[in-house]
Ligand SMILES: C[C@@]1(CC(=O)O)c2cc3[nH]c(cc4nc(cc5[nH]c(cc(n2)[C@H]1CCC(=O)O)[C@@](C)(CC(=O)O)[C@@H]5CCC(=O)O)C(CC(=O)O)=C4CCC(=O)O)c(CCC(=O)O)c3CC(=O)O
């Protein structure tokens with residue numbers, strides 16, 4: 001199976017998570033900010049999922065899985081500790097739904113990579129299911145390099161890029177300016193502020 005990395009907008013989409021244990025909790029955390037309509041199907045749920053349900057941030061149907069639970073689901077996540085149940089969710093999945101199977105990734109068509117964010121910067125690591133622990137180790141390492149300074153830095157890059165792109169400068173000159181923004185010293189917030197002042201001045205000229 002060859003997997004294709006993809007950034008996906010789940011806003012307003014129905015996402016059904018079957019099972020309410022530790023893995024389901026990790027997926028709920030992954031998906032909370034996505035704007036997806038989350039429904040957890042499970043007779044019991046972890047405390048954190050319970051408190052999110054109490055806050056109205058997800059739906060919880062306190063029951064055992066039935067095929068109708070998947071109606072209109074865009075993404076289905078199978079995460080029970082019962083292999084017979086997991087298999088029946090796989091069988092009941094409509095052919096065009098996205099499916100993630102926590103107990104056997106190859107039975108699904110999407111996988112969750114190890115992932116962290118610093119503002120708009122999003123770093124994902126996958127071993128195509130070979131070693132989740134290696135992905136977690138690499139994530140930890142990259143997190144120390146791409147630390148909390150990168151949130152502001154990527155915002156600075158965004159603002160600068162908009163100014164450069166909307167300027168009258170020649171394309172070649174724009175590219176040189178964009179490349180220059182990647183200098184390590186621009187991680188410094190003071191340098192960012194000064195550079196933005198310069199760019200605004202140059203572009204208004
Ligand atoms: C396909 C994938 C995702 C998907 O479900 O879509 C998947 C699948 C499976 N994981 C399994 C086991 C474990 N997974 C973890 C942990 C993590 N697993 C994560 C990702 C992924 N795991 C995706 C592939 C990523 C890649 O390509 O590298 C991490 C990185 C991110 C996250 O989950 O958010 C998170 C670390 C979070 C962190 O610490 O940062 C641990 C350790 C632990 O729990 O502490 C164990 C036990 C040890 C072991 O088995 O190695 C099993 C066997 C289940 C069984 O035995 O029944 C399967 C199924 C199979 O192998 O088919």
Ligand SMILES: NC(=O)C1=CN([C@@H]2O[C@H](COP(=O)(O)OP(=O)(O)OC[C@H]3O[C@@H](n4cnc5c(N)ncnc54)[C@H](O)[C@@H]3O)[C@@H](O)[C@H]2O)C=CC1
Nearest residue numbers: 019020021022023041042044064065079080081085102103
């Ligand atoms: N993909 C991954 O990263 C990992 C996957 N796993 C796999 O994921 C599975 C789940 O692991 P955990 O979340 O740790 O298990 P868990 O034991 O914490 O949770 C299982 C959940 O399934 C629910 N459940 C049981 N029968 C059900 C039914 N008929 N209908 C609906 N819900 C039902 C239970 O109420 C419980 O909430 C494991 O069996 C394992 O195969 C385990 C570790 C990591």
